[in-house]
Amino acid sequence: MKEKEKLYFDERAKMIKAMAHPTRLYILTKLKEAEHCVCELTEMLGFDASTISKHLSVLKNAGLVSDDKRGLNVYYRLENPCILDILECVDSAIRKKLKSQMNMLK
Amino acid sequence: MKEKEKLYFDERAKMIKAMAHPTRLYILTKLKEAEHCVCELTEMLGFDASTISKHLSVLKNAGLVSDDKRGLNVYYRLENPCILDILECVDSAIRKKLKSQMNMLK
DNA sequence: CATGTATATGTTTAAATTACCAAATAGGAA
């Protein structure tokens, strides 16, 4: 693999990696519907606020969300909604995998 | 987040995580064009064959590829090609991010 | 100004990841 190509795949993988955590993926799907402040997301998820804040900073560094302070709260919104289109394929792949696992048992 | 919902996001994240490594992502794009044996992928990537083999087993466990032994070689192929559709969005998100970083410097 | 609340950051710890090497395995070829 050429060096330039490698760097390109590094960048791509970095962005996908930012999505590759259940909490962050959940956050992204929530932000698809509407913007939310850290406290709302913390409430929904039930982790420590510092944990959620760090997950949000990962997403922000990746360029997947942006934020906006209003009053005491910081509101986050989804920057690239198309990123969630993958879920349709992921869900069908999960169903396919489960089916094949069921067939293994026969 | 409800327990059932959590399990669902765990599964989704697990599959996305399998893609979230430069080497594995590169392998997936190569397999989109054609099936390849481990030795060919090892050659392309320049890592130890055992490293490539382990990456392939991660992809296989995730249900993203399947394999098939013929002669001495094991051939891998892409099981859910739609998974790579995300790259279009990822690439545009990377361009968008780079642009905004350039604007920061002005 | 002083206080309180939301968020971010630093630290620590446990667990997971990735690469290599060495060794095991499978099965085709001599």
Place this chain on the structure above:
DNA sequence: TTCCTATTTGGTAATTTAAACATATACATG
């Protein structure tokens, strides 16, 4: 059968990750 080759598996060390807690910061409000 014996040897070779492709692949997988096990072990190890270095690095990264995610969670909690404690602390710092920012700033709205009394």
